Amino acid sequence: MTSSEIRGRRMVGLFLLGLLFFNFPILSLFDQATLIFGIPVFFLYLFSVWLLFVLLLFVISQSTPHTQYHEDRR
Amino acid sequence: MLATETVIFVSLCYIGLLFGIAYYGDKRADTGRSIISNPYIYALSLAVYCTAWTFYGSVGLAASAGPAFLTIFIGPTLMAALGWLVVKKIVRISKVHRITSIADFIGSRYGKSMTLGGVVTVIAVLGIIPYISLQLKAISSSFLLIKQYPSLAPLPSPGAIHLWNDTTFYVALLLALFAILFGTRNLEATERHEGLVAAIAFESIIKLVAFLVVGIFVTFFLFNGFSDIGRKAMASVELRRLLTLNSGTGTYASWLAHIFLSMMAIIFLPRQFQVMVVENVNEKHLNHAIWLFPLYLVAINIFVLPVAFAGLIFFGSKGFDADMFLLLLPMANQQIFLTLLVFIGGMSAATGMVIVETVALSTMICNDLIMPVLLRMHASKLAQREDLSSILLSIRRLSIIFVLLLGYAYFHFAGEYYTLVSIGLVSFTAVAQFAPAALIGIFWKGGTRTGALMGLLAGFFVWFYTLFLPSLAGAGLIPQDFLEHGPFGITFLKPFALFGLDAFDHITHAVFWSMTANLGFYIVGSLFSRPSALEHSQATMFVDVYRYIGRVHDSSIWRGTAYLPDLISMLQRFIGRKRAEAALDSYAMQYSINPNESLTRDPGLVNHIEKLLAGAIGSASARAMVASVVKEEPLGIDEVMEILNETRQAIVYSHELERTTAELRAANQRLQELDRMKDDFISTVSHELRTPLTAIRSLAEILHDYPDTPSNRQNEFTGIIIKETRRLTRLITQVLDFQKLESGRTEWNITSVDMKDVIEDAVSATRQLVDKQQIQMQVHLPEKSHPIQGDRDQLIRAMVNLISNAVKFCDPDRGWIVIQLSISDDRAVVSVTDNGIGISEADQKKIFNKFQQVINPTLGRPSGTGLGLSITRQIIQHHQGRLEVKSTRGKGATFNFFLPLSNFAKKE
Structure with missing residues (x-):
């Protein structure tokens, strides 16, 4: 498996994670009109997840996965 | 007081600056020192996604529906993660096949089909027109507003204004001029526009800076930071409503639908395809754009909600257009500089979109709609024309004007019916129709031309019926009755509640039905039709693009006779003498053909020429053009036999491989067996050797240590020693004999x-x-x-x-x-x-x-x-x-x- 393929798989994983956190029903947990530090909780949640997502995009896209298999040596 | 002249002067200076950048970019590209060849410019150019809709419309949407505006940006962020898989593949395919637009891409995938390319073009043009009208509206509204500075009077309805007094009309003409100057400036009809991309990247910086500066001004100078606005919003019943999604029936469904739409839009909007795929200089730039672009989206959205709330709090219920809050807030606070900055930022967003979009659409109209028709009707006449690139450019310029005028017409007659945001979503729904044919097409070889055509037409029809027609009806162009009671009073077919489905909003409703129809027909059509040979080979080359790297030229399913000078002169007429010669030279170099020798007209060369042409006029047209010069002969029985033979040989070869593998595996097993036996042998032999040796040694030791052993005992011992040594000898002889026999060295x-x-x-x-x-x-x-x-x-x-x-x-x-x-x-x-x-x-x-x-x-x-x-x-x-x-x-x-x-x- 090439490093590009490994990265591709991680990206798909990240995408699925994003789909989960940006959608019903998790979204509904934060869908309430309250403030945290004066910031609406729904927006605080969305922007935090969003930034975290971008950070992970950065980490995965810049990582260089090891492509060599670890050999079992007797 | 802000004079109209000042506004126009500033605008012209800005446009002049853009031209300067574009000119510089093109000049650098000509000398081979590209300024856009870095991931940051690439990511910024992707931000052409953020149009006036983002710049003004997001605030408007946030002020009326709260968090919903974010879906349009969350979708592309999610898609960035899939970019590694999807976009990279599309970019690679497009580079290999010299794809110039999304119409070209889909047409090429399904056997270089002209029909498909044409259908995609029509859908794209009709789908994008509302979107362009939206930009026109934004520019003209902002211009009219800023002209009244510092007065804040509401604007008159556009329908009421006569054509010649309508600013929007002149804006449309002006934008057409920009697009022509930027996108079709060069005489060479190539699809890459380095200068244009540089200018777009610059515009992306300007609109971001403008938004951030005004956002900071509003949040920290008009108010005391985020929390101040947040608390004031909480205090108002009206605004509290906007802090949540107000989860009712279908809210989350439309949330998901909007995310889906924007995911598709980021790839399939003609302008996105242009900057992301066609203008891509280096695939590696994607690595950075994948996170830079989403970061840009986060940045440009941070102040949307604060500005929206600030506007609502500041203006109260005075009936101001929330879409223009970003401009109205600095105006109301007498900030001339900020007002101008916002105006320029908004103009950046709108012009960037319109220029790239019209250039992309004009390429599609020219290559996939007009050229195929011209070629079909006047192929021989065209082939005799000396200079074809000027024809291409004229067609493109006229297309740009045509598209912008259509945009203006839509704005003038129907623009009032939808709000800014839903106009954009109407366009998104249209381009989402490309998703099944394009996305499934690059992963599934089974998709056929018939399936793609059926899917696209079905999806497009549903879109047209559930979104486009209602907007015309809303504008009074067709009877209003159609919306409320369905066509001819059939309520079952009401465009907003097709088959009685009324759980969703209009967009989600249209997305659901159009995608269902599209996907359904695509799959069923593909399963029940048979692809042609060309479709089949194109499908393979698209799906397995990574496997066929460097081998695309050897498509063996071609046979024809061509007069080489004909081919080359045709190439020269389309892409210019210099470029044609350079391209042929590099071809000769690549396949180490001596350039002094004439190139032979092998299928590889014809294929190469077709690809070069495809870069200028699209793959379907290029194919037709080459076919007009090349006398393509039907495959004779010999060729068919040869192809069959090659296939058969490949099969035989693979069988041989299998057999050899099996043999090797057996040999390996045998070796392992032998190895085990050898181990056994050594342990047996050493055991056998040790027994007599031990006896001999112990007896000899006794004899040595006790010289006075009785002589009869001594005799007995030496007798045993002799016997044991004989046994040893026998053993060794046997082992040696065996060894000899085994290795075949025995003398018989x-x-x-x-x-x-x-x-x-x-x-x-x-x-x-x-x-x-x-x-x-x-x-x-x-x-x-x-x-x-x-x-x-x-x-x-x-x-x-x-x-x-x-x-x-x-x-x-x-x-x-x-x-x-x-x-x-x-x-x-x-x-x-x-x-x-x-x-x-x-x-x-x-x-x-x-x-x-x-x-x-x-x-x-x-x-x-x-x-x-x-x-x-x-x-x-x-x-x-x-x-x-x-x-x-x-x-x-x-x-x-x-x-x-x-x-x-x-x-x-």
Whole structure:
């Protein structure tokens, strides 16, 4: 498996994670009109997840996965 | 007071600056030192996604529906993660096939289909027109507003204004001029526009900076930071509503639908395809754009909600257009500089979108709509024209004007019906129709042209019916009745509640039905139609693009005759003499053809020329153009046979591979077996060697340490030592013999031998051994002698081995051995029978293998090396004979061997 393929798989994983956190029903947990530090909780949640997502995009896209298999040596 | 002249002057300065950047970018590209060849410019150019809709419309949406505006940016963020898989593949395919637009991409995937390319173009143009009208609206509204500075009077409705007094009309014309100057400035009709991309990237910076600066001004200067706005919003019942999604029926459904739409839009909007795929300089830039672009989206959205709330709090319910809050807030606070900055930012967003979009659409209209028709009707006339690139450019320029005028018309007649945001979503829904054909098409070879065409048409029809027609009805162009009661009063077909489905908002409703129809027809159509050969090969080259790198030129399914100068002159007319020559030279270099020799018109070259043309006029047109020059012949029986033959050879080859693999695997297993046997052998032999050695050594030590041992004891000891050393010698001889036999180094001394003599010699050699064990031995020999060809000594050894083997396993008390020689037709049969423990059936198969020993359950491990029978068999086999065993467990064993009689004996 090439490093590009490994990265591709991680990206798909990240995408699925994003789909989960940006959608019903998790979204509904934060869908309430309250403030945290004066910031609406729904927006605080969305922007935090969003930034975290971008950070992970950065980490995965810049990582260089090891492509060599670890050999079992007797 | 802000004079109209000032606004126009600032705008013109800004446009001038853009031209400067574009000019510089093009100049650098010509000298080969591209300024856009870095991931940051690439990511910024992707931000052409953020249009006036983002700049003004997001605030408007946030002010009316709260968080919903974010979906349009979350979708592309999610898509960035899939970009690694999807976008990279699309970019690679487009580079390999010189794809110039999304229409070209889909057409090319399904067998370079002109029809598909045309359909995609029509959908794209109709779908994008509302979106362009939205930009026109934004620019003209902002211009009219800023003209009144510092007054904040509401704007008149556009429908009420006469054409010649309508600013929007002039904005449209001006934008058409920009697009023509930017996108079709060069005489060369190529699809890459480095200068344009540089200018777009610059515009992305400007709109971001403008938004951030005003956002900071509003949040931290008009208010006391985020929390101040947040608390004030909480205090108002109206605004509290906007802090949540107000989860009702279908809210989350439309949330998801909007995310889906924007995910598709980021790839399939013609302008996104243009900057992301066509203008991509280096695939590696994607690595950075994947996170830079989403980061840009986060940044430009941070202040949307604060500005929206600030506007609502500041203006209260005075009826101002929330879409223009970003401009109105600085104006109301007498900030001339900020007002101008916002105006320029908004203009950046709108012009960037319009320019790239119209350039992309004009390419599609030219390459996939007009050229195919022209080629079909006047192919021969076109081929005679000297300079075709000027025709191409004219077509494109006219297309740009056409598209912008359509946009204006839509704005003028129907623009009032939808809000800013839903106009954009109408366009998104239209381009989402490309998703099944394009996305599934690059992963699934089974998708066919028929399926793609059916899917696209079905999805497009549903879109047209559920979104586009209603907007015309809303504008009064067709009866309003159509919306409320359905066509001809059939409520079942109401465009906003098709088949009675009214759980969703209009957009989600349209997305659901159009995608269902599109996907359904695509898949069913693909499953029930058969692709042509060209479709099949294109599908393979798209899906397996990574596998065919560097091999695309050898498509063998082509045959035709072409007059090479015709081909080359055609190429020159389309892409210019200089570029054509350079391209052909590099082709000659790549395949190491001497450029002085004329290029032969092999299929590879024709293919290459077609690709070069595709870069200028699209793949379907290029194919038609080449076909008009090349006299393509139907595949003859010979070619078909050749192709079949190649296929057959490939299959044979793969079978061979399989067989070789199997053989290797067997050999490997055999080697492992041998290795194991060798280990066994060494442990057996060393055990056998150690036993006598230990005895010899201990006896010798006794003799050495105790010289005064009685002499009879000494004799006894030395006797044992001698016996043991003999045994050792025998053992070693046997091992060596075996080694020799195995490796085929034994010297065979073949003479005429009488088996009778052999048996008698062997019997006398083993007599001592037999007598010692008190075994009765009977020998039955025929009277007549029967000579065979063989090595006397070796045969004796074989006999001795068999006899001593029989002795070893004989009944210990009343043992007997029978040796018999008999002669059948042409062979001598020798049998050695004993009454020993016998050999079980399982062991019978193994005893002839070297180092295999039958473990005697009572006596334990037998003596000997386990080589005896193996050696015997080797000897017999060397004489073209056969050695076999018959035995029942506990009832003794008979070893038979058969030797062919020599020819001489047979004659007797």
